Amino acid sequence: MFLRHATVSRGRSPVPGSLAAAVTGLALLLGSVPGQAAEPNYPVTDAQRGTARQVAQAGVPLSELAPNAPDSYTIKRGDTLWDISSLFLRSPWRWPELWGMNLEAIRNPHLIYPGQMLVLVKSGGRAQLQLGRVIDASGTQKLSPRARETAMDRGPIGAINLTLIQPFLTEAVVLDTNELADAPRIVAGREGRVLLGRGDIAYVRGEMAPRRDWQVFRRAQPLTDPQTGEVLGYEAAYVGTAEYLQPGEQRTLDDGKPEIVPATVSLKTLRQEATVGDRLSAPQPRDDGRHVPHAPNAPLDAQVVSVYGDGLQAGQNQIIAINRGRSGGVEPGHVLGIWRAGSVVRDGEDPTRTSVRLPDERNGHLYVFRVFERVSYGLILASETPVRRGDRISQP
Structure with a gap:
């Protein structure tokens, strides 16, 4: 049913170590809610747990926090992991380095729930996001009104707004x-x-x-x-x-x-x-779409193949296809950078009017949710200008 082969992609620059560590972020999500019904048991490898301990202890530099990152935030129904990460971080795909954790208490590290309070803890020039209540400088616990959690709120939040990709x-x-x-x-x-x-x-x-x-x-x-x-x-x-x-x-x-x-x-x-x-x-196998957003752990270089639905260009919350799939190292949950190809101009003061190719410019981010052998579909999370066939895709 799927494509049979493809050339492995070769990127243009190595992935920073912090982004490589982000791949293990599925081991950094907060734990279960008391009384919560059993959830699927997603695997977490020993290597992932080892890296999780390292990044959880380090956190992120304060310079990586979003300018208006709040000191605390209570997860609401309808929130997504990407929304929350964007609230706290300049680079949302680095979320695994921010989340504090308790490995002994985590039952299912892939799931977090409405009603949990997240507290931004800053120490030694770095920051972590932990589950807890707000404590002021005097050590007094701050309480505030909050909505009572109901059964309809107990589902785990998604990585992104699943209504955009469900079909x-x-x-x-x-x-x-x-x-x-x-x-x-x-x-x-x-x-x-x-x-x-x-x-x-x-x-x-x-x-x-x-x-x-x-x-x-x-x-x-x-x-x-x-x-x-x-x-x-x-x-x-x-x-x-x-x-x-x-x-x-x-x-x-x-x-x-x-x-x-x-x-x-x-x-x-x-x-x-x-x-x-x-x-x-016959019906295709169903995918629930609950993939953890993360950066590729290896360089990746791809291009936009098409806009889904015969469009010539796409913007935020639209679907595009890229020319890399499983055989090219792409997997569901990858967050990728979108680059606008630099245009060609003529140097007007050069007597030969030499052609000059302007540099590619970052245009937005793509969330990959469906992967075939040589083609993948992704949701445009953000774009400054329209995305077109031929635009470059790389690690974020």
């Missing part, structure tokens, strides 16, 4: 080959309809296993590398879902000629109208 966790699909060309396809609608809506009946030709649910995609389009033009994979635009109602069959008429009877499906949920020619595929 893409299963709907965005990149295939290694154009296999949808041979997938079951809609050949007709009831009463000759060409455009089909929710609840409409569609007739499908092709081999269909007797499973209840199917996903519907538009004909896949190739994704090409901005530099080489090489096809990296085939992007299948998501249309919706269909329920399998009745199998098809092939009959032989009295005159010996074959007659094909298509399978019958009912369209259930749609992002856009289905139409004759749309392809059907």
Whole structure:
């Protein structure tokens, strides 16, 4: 289903040690809430715990704090890890170095919850973020009104606003080959309809296993590398879902000629109208999107392949594809830098009017949430100017 090979990317500069340490940040999140129901047991390696101890003891230099970083903050429902990190840090991807921890008390280091108070502790020119209550200089505990935690508030906060990427966790699909060309396809609608809506009946030709649910995609389009033009994979635009109602069959008429009877499906949920020619595929594995944001632990150099949805440019909270995937060292949760390519100008005072390439300029940040073999999808967290195909992507 996925792409088969890719050239390993080579970056232009090494990753600072502090950012490499950030990769282990999944071991730095705060612990459980008393009485909290059991959560999934995400693995934490011995190496991650070892690095976690080191960075937790060090914290971050005060110069890395955001100008208006508060002394304390109580997590609210709707907060995200990225929001909180941006509140305290100039470089939010360095959050693992900021979070204080108690390794013995942490049950699930991937989860923090609404209602927990975070306190910024400053000492020796460095800062840590710890779980606790505010204590003033006299040692008196400061109490303040707070909302009572309810059952609906007990879910863990996400790394980013999951509503922005939830549809893409299963709907965005990149295939290694154009296999949808041979997938079951809609050949007709009831009463000759060409455009089909929710609840409409569609007739499908092709081999269909007797499973209840199917996903519907538009004909896949190739994704090409901005530099080489090489096809990296085939992007299948998501249309919706269909329920399998009745199998098809092939009959032989009295005159010996074959007659094909298509399978019958009912369209259930749609992002856009289905139409004759749309392809059907078995549902893709689901991803809950709860990845820990972190910087790559090795140099990475990539480019923007496309803007999702056939756009020519993208801005904050939009989805783009880049020309690196698993085989290029990209993984879900990576926070990457977006660079605007420098334009070419002519030196007007040079008699030969020499062309001058202006330097690339940092334009924003990208959060990778879906990774295929040679292509990845990311959410633009911030951008100063529109992001376009060919823009450079690197470590933050």
